[in-house]
Amino acid sequence: MSLQELTRADSTARVAPRGRTASSAADLIERARRVAAVAGQFAVDVDRHGRFPAEAIAAAKAEGLMGVMAPKSLGGLGVGLSELSEVCYTLAQGCAATAMIYAMHQVKVACVVRHGTNSPWIRAFIRKLTNEQLLIASSTTEGKGGGDVRSSEAPVERDGSRISLQRDATVISYGAQADAIVTTARRAADSAASDQVLVVLLASDYTLEPTLSWDALGMRGTCSGGFNLVATGDAAQVMATPYEAIHGQSMVPAAHILWASTWAGIAAAAVEKARKYLRKSMKGGADLPPSAPYFSRATASLRALRAMITTMVDRYEAITDDPDALSTMEFQTAISLLKVDASELAVQTVMSALRVGGLSSYRNDTDVSIGRHLRDVLSSPIMINNDRILANVATATLLSDVGASLRS
Numbered sequence: 001m002s003l004q005e006l007t008r009a010d011s012t013a014r015v016a017p018r019g020r021t022a023s024s025a026a027d028l029i030e031r032a033r034r035v036a037a038v039a040g041q042f043a044v045d046v047d048r049h050g051r052f053p054a055e056a057i058a059a060a061k062a063e064g065l066m067g068v069m070a071p072k073s074l075g076g077l078g079v080g081l082s083e084l085s086e087v088c089y090t091l092a093q094g095c096a097a098t099a100m101i102y103a104m105h106q107v108k109v110a111c112v113v114r115h116g117t118n119s120p121w122i123r124a125f126i127r128k129l130t131n132e133q134l135l136i137a138s139s140t141t142e143g144k145g146g147g148d149v150r151s152s153e154a155p156v157e158r159d160g161s162r163i164s165l166q167r168d169a170t171v172i173s174y175g176a177q178a179d180a181i182v183t184t185a186r187r188a189a190d191s192a193a194s195d196q197v198l199v200v201l202l203a204s205d206y207t208l209e210p211t212l213s214w215d216a217l218g219m220r221g222t223c224s225g226g227f228n229l230v231a232t233g234d235a236a237q238v239m240a241t242p243y244e245a246i247h248g249q250s251m252v253p254a255a256h257i258l259w260a261s262t263w264a265g266i267a268a269a270a271v272e273k274a275r276k277y278l279r280k281s282m283k284g285g286a287d288l289p290p291s292a293p294y295f296s297r298a299t300a301s302l303r304a305l306r307a308m309i310t311t312m313v314d315r316y317e318a319i320t321d322d323p324d325a326l327s328t329m330e331f332q333t334a335i336s337l338l339k340v341d342a343s344e345l346a347v348q349t350v351m352s353a354l355r356v357g358g359l360s361s362y363r364n365d366t367d368v369s370i371g372r373h374l375r376d377v378l379s380s381p382i383m384i385n386n387d388r389i390l391a392n393v394a395t396a397t398l399l400s401d402v403g404a405s406l407r408s
């Protein structure tokens with residue numbers, strides 16, 4: 001879409017009604033709670049039918065939650081990852097798929113807001129996002145490349161001021177429901193696979209031909225099918241900052257913090273079921289059931305998980321305006337390992353909660369069933385596989401050690 005068309009659409013846009021913009025962190029969480037209540041109402045149906053959580057996302061839009069990370073000058077609230085971490089945690093207690101959709105959306109908003117505001121096209125896009133409460137999907141997974149985010153096959157083709165892109169996007173969560181897609185791509189046909197750019201596409205810029213369905217164990221409502229993405233657009237839709245910088249400074253920190261917060265929310269929902277089971281079993285003055293020690297384990301690991309996320313959010317926010325500090329080996333290793341450790345701790349917490357309720361929680365037909373939470377949380381170690389992350393961290397550490405010994 002050209003800048004003229006984008007700004008024309010913007011001037012006629014549905015402006016957020018009064019009262020829609022959250023004024024403080026507490027207000028933001030209050031709004032998130034209302035959305036979580038809607039999400040929780042439909043979570044079982046979303047999971048059963050593997051359908052998009054339309055009601056919850058509509059509620060998030062109605063509460064004005066989609067563009068809160070944008071600067072105030074562009075219609076947002078300029079909130080950071082600490083507030084958004086709490087929003088994802090809150091939403092996930094209602095419906096994990098809703099929270100993960102919101103998390104993935106905000107990861108893309110973080111990239112665009114942090115690296116795009118020098119561009120008139122991107123600024124107009126952010127304005128449209130806040131005015132119209134757009135939902136943005138992410139496309140990084142391509143062909144047989146799996147979770148290798150730092151490599152792209154399909155190049156951006158240029159013809160004067162126009163661009164085109166055709167991509168075998170093997171996973172795009174809520175691709176069919178999104179208002180825009182932010183995708184990685186090879187810079188040009190003669191560029192290396194790791195020489196990537198980020199391209200911002202509005203729904204009118206692309207077509208999606210379904211190639212893979214999404215009938216998964218958990219996170220069924222994310223509707224993470226595969227598509228053949230065919231897009232055309234304006235050259236200004238290619239972000240000027242190389243993806244390599246966006247990846248380390250924004251994409252990975254936002255993804256790992258917001259995904260981890262979502263998994264913590266799933267764990268909290270499971271712990272709540274375990275608490276409910278214990279209360280029911282002790283009704284009328286009965287003894288503590290023998291499975292109670294697992295409750296201590298579940299609550300302790302949930303606390304550890306929450307503390308781990310808070311520590312990393314604080315660390316990120318302390319250096320957020322310093323690209324050099326964000327690029328250090330220490331920070332990149334810590335933010336990578338957050339994803340690995342948080343996913344493992346979240347699975348462990350849900351497993352402990354399951355052991356509290358035993359058969360009652362194993363069954364799908366009780367009010368203390370853990371089934372959905374367990375299936376949802378099991379996506380966490382494979383969503384960019386922990387093995388791949390650990391192997392990458394090990395390689396980077398070894399290279400850095402070799403470099404240090406050569407210098408000494």
Ligand SMILES: Cc1cc2nc3c(=O)[nH]c(=O)nc-3n(C[C@H](O)[C@H](O)[C@H](O)COP(=O)(O)OP(=O)(O)OC[C@H]3O[C@@H](n4cnc5c(N)ncnc54)[C@H](O)[C@@H]3O)c2cc1C
Nearest residue numbers: 138139140141146147171173219382383384385387388391
């Ligand atoms: C709920 C959900 C939503 C998603 N949404 C999106 C989305 O919206 N957009 C998008 O682009 N993608 C999305 N993805 C995909 C995700 O980003 C990764 O691409 C995907 O999880 C990679 O899965 P994979 O197992 O196919 O690939 P890989 O990461 O390649 O892993 C395949 C296997 O190889 C092993 N492996 C790979 N590399 C190594 C290594 N270096 N060392 C040791 N073992 C290794 C792994 O252990 C694994 O068993 C989503 C995934 C999930 C679970």
